[in-house]
Amino acid sequence: MSGNIERKPWEAFRDSGLLWWVNRSLHLFGMCIVLEEEEDGTVTDAYPARTSWRGFSGPDEADGFLKVTGYLAQAGGVLLGEVSSPLGLADALDGIPMRVECIECGTMVDPPEDDSDPICSECQEESDAEEK
Numbered sequence: 001m002s003g004n005i006e007r008k009p010w011e012a013f014r015d016s017g018l019l020w021w022v023n024r025s026l027h028l029f030g031m032c033i034v035l036e037e038e039e040d041g042t043v044t045d046a047y048p049a050r051t052s053w054r055g056f057s058g059p060d061e062a063d064g065f066l067k068v069t070g071y072l073a074q075a076g077g078v079l080l081g082e083v084s085s086p087l088g089l090a091d092a093l094d095g096i097p098m099r100v101e102c103i104e105c106g107t108m109v110d111p112p113e114d115d116s117d118p119i120c121s122e123c124q125e126e127s128d129a130e131e132k
């Protein structure tokens with residue numbers, strides 16, 4: 001597995017509420033992910049399955065939102081860091097540099113290697129011409 005993927009146990013995925021969240025979405029397509037568990041909650045098997053269920057009951061919805069909101073509260077700082085750091089995002093894209101907007105026209109350009117503002121070649125030429 002690459003450095004950008006960290007395997008997690010099904011139990012943690014279930015307990016975070018993310019299994020409920022994913023299944024909530026999959027129900028639209030008549031699908032779900034099923035976990036087979038021991039009495040103590042240990043997961044022994046997991047598989048995609050066809051289902052006729054659509055959505056969850058009120059108590060399950062309340063429990064799911066509580067768990068996922070708790071997960072976000074706990075993991076939010078890390079998640080925000082991963083998406084807001086250009087270096088982190090570049091790492092996530094396996095070395096592909098993030099494109100940024102030209103400060104003059106908004107065209108997407110490669111980020112400058114120094115601390116200068118990003119600017120496209122056309123706007124740079126106009127700026128150079130004005131300085132002369």
Ligand SMILES: [Zn+2]
Pocket residue numbers: 102103104105106107119120121122123124
């Ligand atoms: Zn430009």
